[in-house]
Amino acid sequence: MKQIGDRFFKPYIVRKQIEERIEALGQEISADYEGKEIALISVLKGAFMFTADLVRSIRVPVDIHFIQLSSYSAEQSTGKVTEVIGLNGLLAGKQVLIVEDIIDTGLTISVLHKKILQENPADIKIASLLLKEDVYSGSLKIDYLGFAIPNRFVVGYGLDLNELGRNWPEIYQVNN
Ligand code: IMP
DSSP states (O other): OEEETTEEEEEEEOHHHHHHHHHHHHHHHHHHTTTSOEEEEEEETTTHHHHHHHHHTOOSOEEEEEEEEEEEEOTTOSSEEEEEESOOSOOTTOEEEEEEEEESSSHHHHHHHHHHHTTOOSEEEEEEEEEETTTOOOOSOOSEEEEEEOSOOEEBTTBOBTTBSTTOSSEEEEOO
16 A cells, blocks of 8 residues: 555556556557658656556667656636647658557547647657546547546556655555
8 A cells, every 4th residue: 555645555557467468559559650650749747657668568669759748828818728749740751659658538539649640750659658537528439548547536657646655666546
């Protein structure tokens, strides 16, 4: 059992399961992209650990980019504006693979997909370690999925609770 503040977490997806699933994903990706080069876009901070392991299982050339989303409320506007930091206009004509840690409602990935589309890549595919499948209401296909999980809060292996827990080597689930 692990603790952050007053919340307790129990082991959920252990190291061996993560390793085996990522190796399988790497093989699938390598086969699908054979003869091509991947422009891989890792979404910070959560996807850093998944990315580090996934790229080691990919056997085709990979150009690795890191981006971060920042969302803020614009002064004159009621809605939230999401800014993507780190997109550099170098994706035109590229085979883009977005790498996410977790997809919940799908809002984040949908905003990101739209922004990347504006850079005119040849293709965009999505890899996510986790998907809360009962909550996901997006229309985008998740091309490479690690694990479909129920709607419970998870921490570890890059995922955080208030910025803590990202360094835990396995995935933990809230214990209540
Ligand atoms: P979405 O936009 O609703 O798909 O939410 C995706 C984002 O919410 C992820 O990139 C995470 O930052 C965060 N998130 C959603 N569920 C969890 C969770 O169980 N643990 C940690 N972060 C989560």
